Amino acid sequence: MSRVVLAGADEDLILRVKQAADGDVTVLPPGRLPGDPARLFEQLHDGELPDVLVIGPSASPDAVLTLAARLDIQTPGISVVLITEASQQMWQAAMRSGIRDLLPPSANVPEIRDAVDRASQAATGRRRVLRPVTETERYTGRVITIASPKGGVGKTTVSTNLAIGLTAAAPQSTVLVDLDVQFGDCASALGLVPEYTLPDAVRGPASEDTMVLKTFLTQHPSGLYAVCGAESPAAGDTVRGEDVTRLLASLAREFRYVVVDTAPGLSEQTLAALDRATDVVMLSSMDVPGVRGLRKELDVLRELCMIPAGRHVVMNFADPKGGLSVRDVETTIGTGVDVVLPRSSGVPASTNQGVPLLQSGSKRDPMVKELRRLVSRFAATPLMQPGRYRAKHRAAS
Ligand SMILES: Nc1ncnc2c1ncn2[C@@H]1O[C@H](COP(=O)(O)OP(=O)(O)O)[C@@H](O)[C@H]1O
Numbered sequence: 001m002s003r004v005v006l007a008g009a010d011e012d013l014i015l016r017v018k019q020a021a022d023g024d025v026t027v028l029p030p031g032r033l034p035g036d037p038a039r040l041f042e043q044l045h046d047g048e049l050p051d052v053l054v055i056g057p058s059a060s061p062d063a064v065l066t067l068a069a070r071l072d073i074q075t076p077g078i079s080v081v082l083i084t085e086a087s088q089q090m091w092q093a094a095m096r097s098g099i100r101d102l103l104p105p106s107a108n109v110p111e112i113r114d115a116v117d118r119a120s121q122a123a124t125g126r127r128r129v130l131r132p133v134t135e136t137e138r139y140t141g142r143v144i145t146i147a148s149p150k151g152g153v154g155k156t157t158v159s160t161n162l163a164i165g166l167t168a169a170a171p172q173s174t175v176l177v178d179l180d181v182q183f184g185d186c187a188s189a190l191g192l193v194p195e196y197t198l199p200d201a202v203r204g205p206a207s208e209d210t211m212v213l214k215t216f217l218t219q220h221p222s223g224l225y226a227v228c229g230a231e232s233p234a235a236g237d238t239v240r241g242e243d244v245t246r247l248l249a250s251l252a253r254e255f256r257y258v259v260v261d262t263a264p265g266l267s268e269q270t271l272a273a274l275d276r277a278t279d280v281v282m283l284s285s286m287d288v289p290g291v292r293g294l295r296k297e298l299d300v301l302r303e304l305c306m307i308p309a310g311r312h313v314v315m316n317f318a319d320p321k322g323g324l325s326v327r328d329v330e331t332t333i334g335t336g337v338d339v340v341l342p343r344s345s346g347v348p349a350s351t352n353q354g355v356p357l358l359q360s361g362s363k364r365d366p367m368v369k370e371l372r373r374l375v376s377r378f379a380a381t382p383l384m385q386p387g388r389y390r391a392k393h394r395a396a397s
């Protein structure tokens with residue numbers, strides 16, 4: 001049975017499509033059809049991609065053509081069937097955009113069933129053929145790795161809040177991966193009790209099929225997905241750099257944002273996460289040892305050509321009485337500071353309760369404001385391919 005998503009249809013058409021597809025139809029709420037596939041699929045609450053997208057006559061032709069053309073490139077494993085009164089011109093444009101079939105609004109149930117079946121078979125066939133290519137090439141999401149030379153500087157605080165903030169900005173868009181393989185505590189910071197953890201996500205069936213991998217994720221009530229850390233340091237140690245590379249690549253095909261929390265320093269797993277990253281958030285506490293450590297880590301990463309162009313320097317535990325200014329920090333590390341997080345008594349309480357500050361904190365709290373500023377650096381800027389980032393960086397260095 002094929003999975004069908006229906007958009008732009010009235011009650012009468014919804015009934016016919018449901019009969020034609022034997023009930024497995026997700027009907028999108030009425031409203032403007034987004035031109036961006038990711039935005040369309042965000043509206044699917046179970047996160048499962050369809051085989052066939054059926055679009056009815058209420059969607060605007062322009063939006064339909066834009067969306068279909070993008071789907072054709074980004075997710076060729078999904079076929080589009082358009083039900084509309086079409087002129088000769090529209091027929092041509094539809095075919096050029098990769099729309100699989102066109103039916104008139106008066107189409108009856110058997111006609112719709114035939115079209116959906118044909119489209120579904122085409123989707124399945126293309127998915128089978130395309131799989132080897134997509135493994136390496138269809139890498140669309142933004143991978144944001146949070147790293148720091150030292151522990152206790154707020155990586156988990158920042159990654160959990162960033163992930164919650166991105167989920168609030170774009171529902172179902174984000175997965176958080178706890179790569180602090182030995183002592184990961186994202187689950188605790190989010191109040192989650194995971195059924196599966198990192199080692200399960202990189203072994204066995206989950207490592208072979210993205211659809212299966214999604215069933216190994218833990219869901220937070222906010223709609224955020226998470227790969228939580230291993231139950232024991234020994235279990236975490238079994239996760240290799242290449243496992244991380246494969247996991248992040250799979251997740252980036254399914255999610256707009258993959259937020260990666262890491263252990264202090266440059267472990268094999270963290271280097272793999274940096275290699276896959278479109279963005280790095282380099283974090284340090286605002287004190288002399290922390291800032292010196294940050295400088296050294298930035299130097300090493302620069303030498304290895306492993307700083308993605310999306311680079312965000314964040315200072316935590318800023319304290320006006322600390323005697324260190326942002327200017328001092330910038331001089332030491334040789335680059336700008338992007339966000340400064342104040343020391344805040346609300347943070348330890350939120351860590352202990354397992355409720356990130358962006359979920360519970362007051363909008364006027366200075367820490368909440370700065371965390372939102374960090375979120376908006378990602379939520380407000382368009383996606384770019386990691387390849388392009390890397391190429392630019394190499395050219396510049
Ligand atoms: N800005 C802040 N103000 C006060 N406490 C903070 C702040 N940032 C983090 N913390 C606290 O510091 C501790 C370490 O933070 P955490 O995010 O676990 O660091 P890391 O993941 O880098 O080891 C936690 O108890 C957290 O609540």
Ligand SMILES: [Mg+2]
Nearest residue numbers: 155156180185
């Ligand atoms: Mg941590």
